[in-house]
Amino acid sequence: MECSYFGKCGSCTLYRLNYEDQIISKKEAITTLFKSLYQGSFDFFPSQDSHYRARAEFRLWKEGDTLSYAMGAADKKSTLCIDACPKVDLKIAALMPELLKAIESSSILREKIFSIEFLCTSEHLLVTLLYHKPLHVAWDEEAKILEQRFGIGIIGRSRGVKRVLSRDFAEECLDVAGRTYRYRVFEGGFSQPNRAINRAMIAWVLEQMSECEDLLELYCGYGNFTIPLASKFQKVLATEISKTSIKSALINCELNDVHTISFLRMSAEELTSALNHERTFNRLAHLDLDAYRFSHVFVDPPRSGMDEKSLAFISQFEHIIYISCNPQTLKRDLEILALRYEIKRFALFDQFPNTEHLESGVILKRRSIL
Known part of the structure; x- marks a missing residue:
């Protein structure tokens, strides 16, 4: 790899x-x-x-309205921004940059998002977006656009809340x-x-x-x-x-x-x-x-x-x-x-x-x- x-x-x-x-x-x-x-x-x-991980989680780093995937750095003290990860399944790898751009383009989707989880199976690709804010109907409408655009399932999570748009399984x-x-x-x-x-x-x-x-x-x-x-x-x-x-x-x-x-x-x-x-x-x-x-x-x-x-x-x-x-x-x-x-x-x-x-x-x- x-x-x-x-x-x-x-x-x-x-x-x-x-x-x-x-x-x-x-x-x-x-x-x-x-x-x-x-x-x-x-x-x-x-x-x-390479491309062996069917399940992956990435923190998100925000600079203004720009988002980046982030991992813990090798020094174990800092955060490293990345734009790709060759460990993840090819379907996840292909989705990652396009999904991030789509989230960036929506003020509702990018506001207070802090992590993304991916679950890939032979049949489905499920994405969970995690937030430090309440999620409401306006979030649902924006997230449904991403579901349809990318052919994936999307779930939103914030403290005590889980919003499922189509399915919560793969x-x-x-x-x-x-x-x-x-x-x-x-x-x-x-x-x-x-x-x-x-x-x-x-x-x-x-x-x-x-x-x-x-x-x-x-x-x-x-x-x-x-x-x-x-x-x-x-x-x-x-x-x-x-x-x-x-x-x-x-x-x-x-x-x-x-x-x-x-x-x-x-x-x-x-x-x-x-x-x-x-x-x-x-x-x-x-x-x-x-x-x-x-x-x-x-x-x-x-x-x-x-x-x-x-x-x-x-x-x-x-x-x-x-x-x-x-x-x-x-x-x-x-x-x-x-x-x-x-x-x-x-x-x-x-x-x-x-x-x-x-x-x-x-x-x-x-x-x-x-």
Whole structure:
């Protein structure tokens, strides 16, 4: 990837290395980090090194009536104005300069705007404009002109207000292992930023599945992994704390004609208490938890990893599938799980080229007790 802002923008920190050398560097770093826990080989899934981000957010910098996209500078103390970003999806990259000019030309749209968020899928491009002012009907009329001109969806946000002009979601189609999966991703909910790597992650997990009964999933999001995995299990029980993600997950089941998943809006800690028969919840009154025979548990926690109680809880299952976005907290959690489990497969997914970030996938099997 070539970028005129390398060394000035604080986002891409590995710009001095070509992509092949970045891969070598990341493999070496992970091998060193986990050498006390795993000596096997790593499955590595590279990304295209440019135009890979389907989700992006930019601050806006204003000089008079002129607007610029802005990023944090490499010195971590200042702001850098940019006119392009080669990391973002080609559809976002093409839209960015024209959209900014259109916003600049409207006093209503440019007044007190401070950020723009982009969400790009195979089917839609959704743009959220964020403001430090109330939004009213006059804003709607101006924003609708942009929707029609660019063929995009636009949402306006200010404190406590969300104005949706046409839709507040984008639909995605992913071809994985010979099947097409459809997802509806709502604005404000989490979605995987690198679509090609997301496909690779789902396919890799599916390849590891055999001799499956029921699946328990914690931190399920909008069903990104849940729905494809349902084809490998008898029943699936999946939880997520985000109301937006659960709304999306339920719709995605219908879109994919999947009816063996029960989605619950609960934290991992709450479900752990319920399955351990420590607490009862009205949200679970319609489910017979004792009817599940979980052979696998799937976790995809936030960067902070898993809490001690949840780690102890998942340690009762024969197989664990752990997807991690933070190698440091993954190592911490694996140091606990390795007391009872053997790491069978370890994969690395390069979601963000030109940065130190690396996603991981680990398959664990409980050790036999002699």
